[in-house]
Amino acid sequence: GEKSEDVSGSQRPPQERISLLLDYLPNADHAGIYQAQANGSFSKAGLTVDIRTPQDPASVLGLVASGKVDVGITYEPELLLARAQGRDLVAFASLVTRPLTSLISLPKAKIRSAKDLEGKTVGTAGIPYQSAYLETILRKAGVDPKTVKQVNVGFNLNGALLSGKVDATLGAFWNYEGVDLQQRRKKPVIVPVNELGVPTYDELVLVARNETLINRESAIRRLVRAIGEGYQAVRRNPDAGADPLLAANKDLDPGLQREAVSKSVDAFFPADAKKPWGWMETDDWASYAQWMLDQGLLKRQMPLDNVLTTDFLAGEGAGEGRKTPGGQDRPAQKLPGYRGE
Amino acid sequence: MTDRDRRPLPLSVRVVLGVLGPLLLLGAWEAYCRISDVDALLLPPPSDVATSLWEDRSLLWDTFLITAREIAFGLAVALVLGVVLAIAMHLSRVVRATLGPLVIGSQAIPLPVLAPILVFWLGFGIAPKLAIVAVICFFPVVVATLDALDRVDPDLTRLLRTMGAGRWQRLRWVELPAALPAALSGAKISVAIGAIAAVFAEYAGTEQGAGGLGHVIQSAQSGLATDRAFAAVAILAAFTIATTGALALAQRLLAPWAHRRPGDSP
Amino acid sequence: MTDRDRRPLPLSVRVVLGVLGPLLLLGAWEAYCRISDVDALLLPPPSDVATSLWEDRSLLWDTFLITAREIAFGLAVALVLGVVLAIAMHLSRVVRATLGPLVIGSQAIPLPVLAPILVFWLGFGIAPKLAIVAVICFFPVVVATLDALDRVDPDLTRLLRTMGAGRWQRLRWVELPAALPAALSGAKISVAIGAIAAVFAEYAGTEQGAGGLGHVIQSAQSGLATDRAFAAVAILAAFTIATTGALALAQRLLAPWAHRRPGDSP
Amino acid sequence: MVRRLGALPVLDGIDLDVAPHEVVALVGPSGCGKSTLLELVCGLQQPDAGTLRVHPAALMPQRDLLLPWLSSRDNVALPLRLAGASRRAARAAAEELLERVELGRFARSRPDQLSGGMRQRVSFLRALATERDLLCLDEPFGALDAITREELRHWLVDRLRERPRSVLLVTHDVEEAALLGDRVVVLGPRPARVVAEVPVTAGRADGRHREATDAPVVDARRRIHAALHAAIAAGRAAGTEATA
Amino acid sequence: MVRRLGALPVLDGIDLDVAPHEVVALVGPSGCGKSTLLELVCGLQQPDAGTLRVHPAALMPQRDLLLPWLSSRDNVALPLRLAGASRRAARAAAEELLERVELGRFARSRPDQLSGGMRQRVSFLRALATERDLLCLDEPFGALDAITREELRHWLVDRLRERPRSVLLVTHDVEEAALLGDRVVVLGPRPARVVAEVPVTAGRADGRHREATDAPVVDARRRIHAALHAAIAAGRAAGTEATA
Ligand SMILES: Nc1ncnc2c1ncn2[C@@H]1O[C@H](COP(=O)(O)OP(=O)(O)OP(=O)(O)O)[C@@H](O)[C@H]1O
């Protein structure tokens, strides 16, 4: 990073507008962002952040790619898909560093391991790569996928589960639907997909156009640092972590969100404590991309060195990986399983 | 059964019955929730919904105002556009043949496909919501108005032509008044679906703090607070009933000749 | 402008214009996509959509058949229910006062609230889709039919009563034929929104392999294959245009007296 | 018996008896309430006050009120079908009637394809086909040319000989009233009241039809005309709202 | 000039000249095509073949064709407003006309609140108010009682004296044709053809109105009646489709 950048200094930098499109409705995953907004991290960084909510997660990348918003929150698999289609979008920080997507069932379905899914009905959200998770999980457990009935229940995973119409769901988040089921004392059985044989990945990442990263490098850098501070604040005091989120969104259920925040705190930070907030593990991305390729979700191989950068992160570790987002002066990264384009 | 049976019931009786119907439904619903094993997450009992109506009243009221504004403006746009388009299609066979299929085809575009591009064009403010409400609501107005214009007794228009009336004069004196009752009937359909249109419109993305009841429903549902979602729906339903009633009244006031009471005439 | 202008254009001209309109739109759209900075994820150029139409033709065709079946059956249910309900409300003032507000209020229930409970009751098969399509489509039929029944010249019904006609006979000989053109106009509105209703219905849950175009749209969108989503929409739009055209034809055949051509009569 | 339409008292205390098989012709100034009276008698309207025994009656209304969606054949067949006849039988009967008024060629035409006089004939047939002991005709031949009118008048009289019924006939044609009525009731301007009753004494023996030149007819015509004239003049003089 | 409606030739080779300020009365069997002819002349219908110079004409159609959403006042005022008059001026003129036919009280009534004869008068006024050199009247007084009818006839003649125009008058009343027409044209059964022309020689000097008993009128009546009778009989004999 450019060490000359001083964001903690006493002189107020000029306020710069930046628009941030969430992945979905505001929720516990965004606790740090609202924290940063509430405790002044953004304004200290000289930023006015317009937080926007999308119609559905699928429209985020399109709006970012069109330049309608500067920064968006999306999912690692979606970013990889968009990259494969030639969109010059780059992940520059990870918001949730591990999978939230889980296999969830209720005790009466008696599903203790993936093996027990045989002959059962599983509800999914109708997202192609999540269907592929199910397939991978079943194959790993030695279950013939044909014996499992898959139902697309759209936006309605918990409803389907509670109505007894499905025995398990795959696609709900452990820190959200899972927490809700626990609060309802339904004693759900929750297993994140990475514990079932799906390679680990970053559930939520911040993305921007490559162009934006180059042209507004300083603003992005300050944004990342400010959001990082927000999540740090959440980690320091998880009990109060959800307060700004709840204050800004009166329609949220406080009990659920608080619990979700405290359950998720660890997932907001990299597993390796030495890495800064927002860190992405290039090797993990590579193996996840390889998995997508194997599943036929990605149609072709592509070099990963343009997909993500840790160059904007604060503190030690910043600057590893790529040097500058658009430059040609960095060594091309050879990633496992990948040849160049 | 006599003529008397076709006269409307006294208002008081109608109000009582109109309240009774929903009450019966609520009773059955409450009973169903208690007896059956349906989870409150799927179908909260009316008592829960009532509680939520009361507890969240300030949130619901504020967001209702936002939604009501979206419905009102969106509908206004839809009505104006719909009537103008119907007239244009009525006046020109070329416009009709060219735009007809497009107008019908436009109805088959699901919102999730349309919304992102509207947001791209119009931003996250109220504009894309108005556009969505208008897109959903203008079609019934177009179809009903155009059909009614087509059914106008051609002898009346031709008679006006013998009086030297130009195209616009014929429209003003014959075709519009003749088509008015049916056009209002189309408007009634539009008003009723206006609420649902606004809900979908708000799914299209909002600025912080600017979400209406649709936003409440969406976040209540994903926040798994179904009772609040139903409370928001109850408000929308009440609003829809009120506006439709107002339009039915307008229909009688604006087109009295089309609503002769039995026994009025020789 | 003469009478000739009110006669429909020759079919060939209409077809040419009907094709020209969409073609012009497609041209403008393609140009827009190339010139502006809108991303293909939001609005794919028509050429991409055409490619997807061709490449995914077998998937699109299979799923189209599923959706078409949902639309057809759902509409049939909606038409029957709608007409029956309109007649019941027309015949009995008590039914009308009691059910009226409920019927209107029902239109304000957004699908995302309704869908889970329908799935709970009806499962993931075709039944909940029929129910959703029917719920969305029956309202225009009810309103248009009821309004038309109310506008029937009361002298005609009363004349039939002097001939000794009972309630049902009056309905059969006077009120239904008189209301038919407007009821069909309501049906036309329903058909056009039938496609969108089916799409939403499929969002609410489908068994693997049983998904129709709605499912294709949903998974194409979340799989960032917007061009395929648009291809599915194009098929739906074409289907809607065709069915609406068929209904317009039915309208002329079933109610010829309501569509006198200019110059037909003395 | 009182009938108000809007704020206007239209009928007020009319007393009218029709003897079995009698033909009563009603004559009165335009707008005085003749149609209203006929519709009250048939139950098409209801009195605001007073009692009125509604007779089951066959009505031919002034506006023809043909059903636009039915062919002339089916319009005429309608009362038969309502009375329970099969579609075939009713249609056959209707076609026969249409032949009689020389509309056989137009059996399948819809009302909007007929001329004014043709519509009137269809409506007339429909009333005739309604089997009731009282036949109410509101200006049945008003839109017909002189020749057709005379033929239909004769035909009506013949039919009444075959199957006698009471007839209440509204007409603005004084000659027609005298030719058809056994008794002519003259109404005054609104609110309609009976101002004169003119019995027509010309006989109808041995199938002969009355002629306009028969002395009793000429005499009745003169008296009806005078009564009508007097009623209208009186109405104007009294400053009651005039009705021409 | 040919006009077919459906498969039926209604008019075939009619040749009709109306001299300036002449009143031509058209008489013919019901359904022969009189209304069609009038509507062709006014441009309400278009000929299938042949040419026809459409005259700007004021038309009073057989069905009154009043606009249901306008009061009688506004219906009468309509041609004035179309000609550019202000709403106030047009209404004032309309009200004056309505007074003349004793409908002043009903200026604000909608057509469905009027009796048949009242509607006919409103429609008549509307045609009169249309400033054209040719006035086409399709059975203008068919639904009026004898007294009102006579008064309106006189009033019409007076108005034509004030402001002379050509008139094409369809009537089924032979007497009326003789009383009003300068020339009476008798049409035969469909397809309508001119079978006789009867000039009426009774004068109209010094404001006097023709009387039914004037010798030329009586004479014309007889001749019209005979021509009509002959035409209908010939039509039937020729086995052409009869029209009563
Ligand atoms: N719906 C109504 N509202 C108010 N007044 C009405 C209504 N219908 C009829 N009238 C009035 O009732 C009176 C009588 O009407 P009616 O039709 O009985 O007259 P009529 O004697 O048949 O006249 P005509 O010979 O012209 O047919 C008229 O003055 C008319 O204006």
Ligand SMILES: Nc1ncnc2c1ncn2[C@@H]1O[C@H](COP(=O)(O)OP(=O)(O)OP(=O)(O)O)[C@@H](O)[C@H]1O
């Ligand atoms: N739309 C139509 N389709 C077919 N035939 C029609 C149509 N309109 C009118 N006709 C026929 O045209 C003929 C002439 O009609 P028109 O109204 O001109 O007669 P008319 O001389 O005015 O008769 P009347 O004296 O009864 O009013 C009639 O035989 C009628 O059946």
Ligand SMILES: [Mg+2]
């Ligand atoms: Mg009358």
Ligand SMILES: [Mg+2]
């Ligand atoms: Mg005619």
